[in-house]
Amino acid sequence: xxxxxxxxxxxxxxxxxxxVYGFLTRRSALIMFMCVELMLNAVNLTFVTFARTLSDVGxxxxxxxxxxxxxxxVTVGLGIVVAVFRRRSSTSVDELSEMKG
Amino acid sequence: MKLIVPHIHYLxxxxxxxxxxxxxxxxxxxxxxxxxxTTRVATAVTALVSLGALAATFVQWSYVxxxxxxxxxxxAIVLDGFSVVATGVIAVGLFLTAFVAHDWSLRxxxxxxxxxxxxxxxxxxxxxxxxxxxxxVIFLGLEIxxxxxxxxxxxxxxxxxxxxxxxxxxxxxxxxxxIFIYGAALVYGAxxxxxxxxxxxxxxxxxxxxxxxxxAGGALLVVGFAFKVAAVPFHLWSPDVYEGAPTPVTGFMxxxxxxGAFAALLRVLVSALGTQMDTWRPILWVLIVLTTLVxxxxxxxxRNAKRILAYSSVNHAGFILLGVWAxxxxxxxxxxxxxxxxxxxxxATFAVVTLVGGLxxxxxxxxxxxxxxxxxxxxxxxxxxxxLSQLGAPLTTGFYAxxxxxxxxxxxxxxxxAVIALLAAAIAAFFYLxxxxxxxxxxxxxxxxxxxxxxxxxVIAVGVAATLVFGVWPGPIAAxxxxxxxxxxx
Numbered sequence: 001x002x003x004x005x006x007x008x009x010x011x012x013x014x015x016x017x018x019x020v021y022g023f024l025t026r027r028s029a030l031i032m033f034m035c036v037e038l039m040l041n042a043v044n045l046t047f048v049t050f051a052r053t054l055s056d057v058g059x060x061x062x063x064x065x066x067x068x069x070x071x072x073x074v075t076v077g078l079g080i081v082v083a084v085f086r087r088r089s090s091t092s093v094d095e096l097s098e099m100k101g
Numbered sequence: 102m103k104l105i106v107p108h109i110h111y112l113x114x115x116x117x118x119x120x121x122x123x124x125x126x127x128x129x130x131x132x133x134x135x136x137x138x139t140t141r142v143a144t145a146v147t148a149l150v151s152l153g154a155l156a157a158t159f160v161q162w163s164y165v166x167x168x169x170x171x172x173x174x175x176x177a178i179v180l181d182g183f184s185v186v187a188t189g190v191i192a193v194g195l196f197l198t199a200f201v202a203h204d205w206s207l208r209x210x211x212x213x214x215x216x217x218x219x220x221x222x223x224x225x226x227x228x229x230x231x232x233x234x235x236x237x238v239i240f241l242g243l244e245i246x247x248x249x250x251x252x253x254x255x256x257x258x259x260x261x262x263x264x265x266x267x268x269x270x271x272x273x274x275x276x277x278x279x280i281f282i283y284g285a286a287l288v289y290g291a292x293x294x295x296x297x298x299x300x301x302x303x304x305x306x307x308x309x310x311x312x313x314x315x316x317a318g319g320a321l322l323v324v325g326f327a328f329k330v331a332a333v334p335f336h337l338w339s340p341d342v343y344e345g346a347p348t349p350v351t352g353f354m355x356x357x358x359x360x361g362a363f364a365a366l367l368r369v370l371v372s373a374l375g376t377q378m379d380t381w382r383p384i385l386w387v388l389i390v391l392t393t394l395v396x397x398x399x400x401x402x403x404r405n406a407k408r409i410l411a412y413s414s415v416n417h418a419g420f421i422l423l424g425v426w427a428x429x430x431x432x433x434x435x436x437x438x439x440x441x442x443x444x445x446x447x448x449a450t451f452a453v454v455t456l457v458g459g460l461x462x463x464x465x466x467x468x469x470x471x472x473x474x475x476x477x478x479x480x481x482x483x484x485x486x487x488x489l490s491q492l493g494a495p496l497t498t499g500f501y502a503x504x505x506x507x508x509x510x511x512x513x514x515x516x517x518x519a520v521i522a523l524l525a526a527a528i529a530a531f532f533y534l535x536x537x538x539x540x541x542x543x544x545x546x547x548x549x550x551x552x553x554x555x556x557x558x559x560v561i562a563v564g565v566a567a568t569l570v571f572g573v574w575p576g577p578i579a580a581x582x583x584x585x586x587x588x589x590x591x
Contacts, residue, residue: 009290016283023276032272039279043286050290059289062237066282069244073275076248080255080271083264093268 008049016042029081029091033074040070110173112164113180113232116154116188117225120195123150124221127214143214144203144556147221151196154228158189165588172234176296179234179368182588183437186581187231187364190441194356195224197448197563200556202349205455207554209257209347209462216256220353223249227361234372236285236295236322239365243281243329246361247274250354254346257462266345273328273338281325287318297373304376319374319381323388326369329362330418331411333391340403343411344465348458351407352451355414356444363421367436371428378428385426386518392419393525400532406454406465409532410447413491416529417443423506423522427513430586435505438582442498442571446490449564452557453484459551467536472544473551480553481540483565490568492533493526497572501579 019039023032044063051059085091111118127146131138162185165171170181202216226245233239251274255267289295291314292303309315324335331339343351370381393416400412421443424436457473458464474481490497503526507519553561571578 019279023272029268029272033275036272036275036279039276039283043279043283046283046286047289050286054290054293056293058295059286062289062295065237065241069241069278072244072248073278076251077271077275080251080264080267083255083258084268087261087264093272 005049005053008045012042012045012049015039015045027092027094029084029093032093033077033081037070037074040066107175107177108173110171110180112157112161113171113173113178115157115161116192117228117232119150119154119157120192120221120225120228123147123153124218124225127218127221131214131218137212138214140203140206140212140214143217144199146214147199147217148196150221151192151199151224154224155189155192155196158185158192161185161188166584170588172298176298177235177238178232180232182585183364183367183433184232186437186441186585187360188228190444191224191227191231191357191360194353194360194444194448195220197445197452197560198349198353198356200560201352201448201452201455204554204557205347205349205462208460209259211256216253219249219253223247223253223353224357227357230361231364233365233368234297236288236297236369239369240278240282240285242361242365244278246358247278247329250274250350250358253350253353254342256350257347260345260462262345263347266342269338270342270346277325277328277335280321280328284318284321284323284325287314287321289318291315291318297368300373301375304374315377316380319377320384322369323366323381323384326362326366327388330359330366330421331415332388332418332422333395333415336392336396336415339415340408340411343414344405344407348407348451348455348462348465351410352448352455355410355447355451359414359418359421360440360444363425363436363440367425367433370425371433375428382426382428385422386515389419389422389426389518390521392416392422393522394419394528397525397529397532400529403532404467406457406467406470406536409467409536410450410454413529413533414447416525417447417491419525420503420506420522423510423518426515426518427506427509429509429513430589431512432506432509433589434579434582434586435502435509437585438505438579439502441578441582442490442502442568445564445567446487446498449561450484450487450491452560452564453480453487456480456551456553456557467539469548470536470539471542472540472548474540475544476548477551480551480561483561485537485540486565486568487561488533488537490572492530495572496569498568498575498578500572501575505579 016039019035022035047059047062165182172179223246226242229242251271254270255264257263292300327335396412396415400409403409421439424432490499493499493503510519
């Protein structure tokens with residue numbers, strides 16, 4: 001059975017949309033962070049699909065770069081989340097209200 | 102299957118190698134050397150490395166002048182006049198920031214070399230962005246730049262605001278990067294390549310049958326950039342992050358991120374999507390109008406020096422976008438001229454703000470500046486000059502910077518845009534002038550004298566000298582920007 005490329009693209013767009021929606025509506029820093037990861041994975045799916053339709057290996061190679069960047073972001077991001085959590089015992093971004101204006 | 106290793110022209114990536122090598126060297130030294138690497142040593146290394154990168158740009162310049170622009174590493178990296186000059190500006194920004202950060206570290210008792218390591222790594226990312234000729238390389242440069250900055254923003258562990266700023270910057274920065282790379286994926290799907298030259302060639306020689314994919318991709322790329330340069334309506338993170346981050350880091354962000362992001366934006370819009378100008382110009386038009394006007398208007402109501410400078414930087418982003426909008430040789434030269442003159446001024450301004458902030462980096466209310474120029478004429482006077490330069494007063498580089506972008510826009514056919522930008526500059530003038538008036542106001546509260554450490558004093562002097570000397574005599578800088586743009590790789 002051959003699944004048309006468009007379906008993969010639609011799936012990727014839906015995943016990306018879920019990521020954006022989650023990022024904008026959820027208030028926990030960790031969940032927001034997971035939504036960003038979901039968006040990056042949707043991007044990977046898009047790249048792989050296009051690489052297949054275009055018969056170009058470049059798109060597949062790009063996925064590795066995106067994965068490495070995502071991993072590096074996790075390292076830095078969790079470090080920052082832990083730093084904030086130690087101070088406040090909460091990861092909700094609504095409580096980050098020292099600065100206003 | 103045979104693996105083809107692309108040819109690497111090492112001169113092209115020399116500044117990146119020097120900067121990242123410096124970061125790795127310092128990192129190794131902290132791990133291997135028995136005695137602790139002191140701030141003094143780390144600063145000296147950073148300053149030397151940034152001077153080394155600057156020296157490398159001189160070699161690159163002479164190469165580009167005699168051989169013309171070239172691409173290397175399978176056309177992913179470009180070496181042209183524009184990238185060389187932008188790299189030089191970034192190296193100068195790092196050099197100045199290293200000194201401000203040095204005095205800040207001593208005051209706040211931050212020891213070790215981590216700050217400098219992260220700053221060096223970030224800078225290499227910014228340089229990579231100015232040289233990128235491929236959407237993926239831009240993405241990598243952006244991430245190398247940002248990952249260091251997220252940690253730098255959190256560097257002040259004594260203030261809750263600092264880690265808060267870092268979290269906000271990180272979440273929104275990651276979101277923006279994801280949007281950017283999705284845009285890159287869609288453009289890849291529409292044109293078959295992520296290489297800017299190939300995209301431009303494809304669009305120039307084919308009629309895009311289903312342009313929706315290309316338009317969506319281009320729009321997402323612009324949104325990603327707009328987040329990074331804090332263009333309205335994607336600016337909401339910037340006042341909080343500017344306020345929360347340690348002040349030298351804020352100066353670093355305001356200067357280096359702008360150079361890297363604008364250089365990359367210019368390449369994407371002008372080199373790769375130049376044929377689609379009629380599509381992206383209206384979008385940019387709206388962004389510019391919002392950015393200049395909102396940046397100026399919201400700056401008026403702020404009472405915190407760092408927040409005022411955040412909105413000031415939003416306003417400046419709008420002005421730099423004007424040069425991108427023009428998308429002519431003149432516009433590109435104007436953009437380059439703007440960032441060249443903006444970097445020393447903004448780093449020096451934040452150097453003064455660092456000093457006034459005092460121990461704990463908390464005194465950033467505008468009231469703290471009341472009478473500063475009367476008590477300390479040199480320090481206060483320097484800040485007044487720097488603010489007037491940001492305002493765009495005649496006899497400072499700010500005036501010529503604003504003038505050249507506006508002239509480029511009028512030249513490219515939109516006087517309306519130029520008039521709106523001028524209006525925004527007039528609104529922004531209000532908060533700069535109010536700050537200058539505060540500096541010269543009568544001082545009724547007993548304030549302690551601010552000690553100016555020699556290195557920070559040097560940075561402030563460089564900023565003031567640069568804005569005054571080249572404000573009276575802008576010829577050399579303008580000529581350099583002009584030459585660099587002529588050597589802009591198509």
